[in-house]
Amino acid sequence: MNLFFYLAAAIALISTIMAISGRNAIHSLLFLILSLLAVSVIFYLLNAPFIAALEVIIYAGAIMVLFIFVTMMLNIGTEGSTEKKWLNPRMWIIPSILAAILFTDFILAIKHVPASPSVDQVILPKQVGISLFSTYLLAVEIAAILLMAGVIGAYHLGSQKKKVTHRFLKKN
Amino acid sequence: MLTVPVDIQLLFAGILFLLGLIGLLVRRNMIFMLMSIEIMFNSAGLVFIIASTHWKQPDGQVMFIFILAVTAVEVAIALALILQVYHHFKTLDADSVNKLKDHN
């Protein structure tokens, strides 16, 4: 079991690195989907099958597809020249340094986490569902409102209004 | 039965987060920046699931579902905004939308 974990973790890391350093947008998105699938495997290994399914369905299936649609709509990524121009290796230095510092902080911070107990118990969707609709009911309702706001906002922001100049302002 | 120590699991999630951060800082294309943000969200969710397994409670998974909902909405709105920006500025360069700068 541990082997699967390490394998999935390696795949996730490698495909994420490929995603963020790619030049072609579609390729990067596909690498990202691969990374999400690997993380989903890790979720399954962590005794959360329901979440693994949800990750694939919603994250990789809806959100990434949305990304791909928009990318195709904007018609970018066909020429990799602009990306190459914008992405010279010198730019990676400082972010890498910052990330390294954060990493060391992180390591120092998680030294005090206690070891996991030995009992292995799968958390079933039923449990999650009961917890959702009893303890976290209010949050569910708010999430629903948020989704509705998101729908309306996205519709409104996405509409293209044609610019109409009044006939008095036209130049003829 | 997974016996990978919790530290390693958390470290893995941390590395994913940092990769997303590096991607956000380095890339200029707005689509890529959004993608990096997605990576960061995902790694945060991963931390929640690790915690849920560690403490044997469903609350982490519930939190992850909420994160999923929020991420979905955020992506939708962000992409709509990127569309508007693209139609206005005809480019996806994040450095070119700097009209709010200090014009001294």
Add this chain to the structure above:
Amino acid sequence: MTTYIALIPAIPLLGFLVLALFGQKLTRKTIGYIGAGSVGIVALLTLIAGIGFLKSLPQVKSYSVVIWEWINAGNLKADISFSLDALSLVFCFVITFVGFLIHVYSIEFMAKDEGFSRFFAYMNLFVGSMLILVLADNILLLYLGWEGVGLCSYLLIGFWYKEPVNGYAARKAFIITRIGDTAMIIGIFILFLSFGTVNINDLMQQASEKWVAGSSIAVITAALLLGGALGKSAQLPLQTWLPDAMAGPSPVSALIHAATMVTAGVYLIARTHILFSLAPIVQTAIAIIGATTLLVAGFSALTQHDLKRILAYSTISQIGYMFLALGVGAWSAAVFHFMIHAFFKALLFLAAGVVILVLSEEHDITKMGGLRKKMPVVFMTFLIGSASLSALPLITAGFYSKDAILWYSISSETGSVLLWIAGITGAFLTALYSFRMIFITFFGEAKTQPAFLPGKMMTIPLIILAVLSVIGGFVELPQSLGEIHLFSNLVDNTLPAVVVKEAGHSEILFQAISAIIVLAGIYLAYIVYLKKPALLESFNHSRLNKFFEKGWGFDKLYDMIFVKPVVWLSEIDKDDIFDWLNIGISRLALLTNRLLGITQNGKLRWYVMSFTIGIVLILTYMVLR
């Protein structure tokens, strides 16, 4: 009685407050009523108080009333308290009565001006301050009134402030009188330090007891007070501001620079005459300054082209006569000449204002002419005023007052022949320039047509003042012409009588000489300016003419000695440490702005980078703690 005295300065100040606060909202008619009415009420009150005062003579020689306690700090006690005696009664009468006529005149004169309420507010403030000055019981309150009239003079000279020239004239007046004021306040300091009181009567009494005549402290104090008087009364060497002060409206020139403020110096010296009699050198200096000033100003008036500047130099010259009288100890003669001068000089300024207004702001007399037929009333009053100014014998009041001064300049104990010669030359010049003014302005061919005729509110004050310029002299007739001493009897209650030398020069001889000189001056003016102007062609273009016209070069002298060095010094001191501090603060702020502006470059990645750096720093700090 004492309530009248308290009300006299208060009512114009109340009028000022009302007009200053509500002037914008009132109608012109109301403003005129309030402005002129307040001075009219005070004139009435002065009359009533005067009658009461005259009735109570000779038992009660002065009335005092304390309004409230002003300063009470250690040794210094000064109250707002007024006292009325013969001297201040005469001054009050002139200020309020002539002031009332001028206010009525101004209602019509300033009718089309947009600063109507502001004008009357300032004028009321001026009348109030001047009344405080003459009624003040202690010298600190007198100085308050002194400063008040200086302020109002500045405000009123620069009344039409939109024209920069007027502002410069007002500034010049204020600065030059300030020099005199500084000398005066130092004199006041010395008086207070020596005697510990500021009450004028106490000061004078203690001075006469404790100071020796001719001692250096008396001389210094008297000289300092004289400096103040010289500034306000525009005598040498501080006389350069008065001709430029003609930039103000004509009623202002009439009230402030003819009848009242410029005579404040005369009042001061008369009020503190004991101090001056303790310093005979200073008194002689007053006489010499008076004599010199009247000659200098007389010559200058002869060559001016601006109607009001002629009158301004004439005022300087006539105040020189008053100073001459003060210098020889002829106190009542000086005050008498002050009163008569107020009448005819106010008349001349008001009439000149009518002429200028009617000719659409034409000030140059060479562009006037032939107004005799167009404006007969104005011509008659102007003629009477000029006759009084020239001291036309027997029929004008000016003759009696000026003649008294001329007589005392030679017959007084401290008088001399030289002073008399200066005075008589001055009389000749006065006749010459005043009739020059009349002949050029009113006779000959009309070069500018009058646009309209003046109304009643402007002509009636002129007529009243003209009548006074004639009959005003009859209250004081000299020995040889039917002896009436109404005026000097009144004033001698406060001021000492003049001490006359024994060696009897015959008074009537000198009167005859002065009469002949005056008539000769008028005749010469007639010939030279009316009949044969060609006689003066060469003089008119000579350098001497230019020299006289520019006021004997005093302006140029002061410019060279004082103005240019100060301006040069401030030019080279433009960038000293204090300027650098001020500029440095603003430069620092701008620099910080520019530096911080660099961080706001609108780029998203830059902002994200700054978040990240912040997070790194905070987390590192928290982990390492």
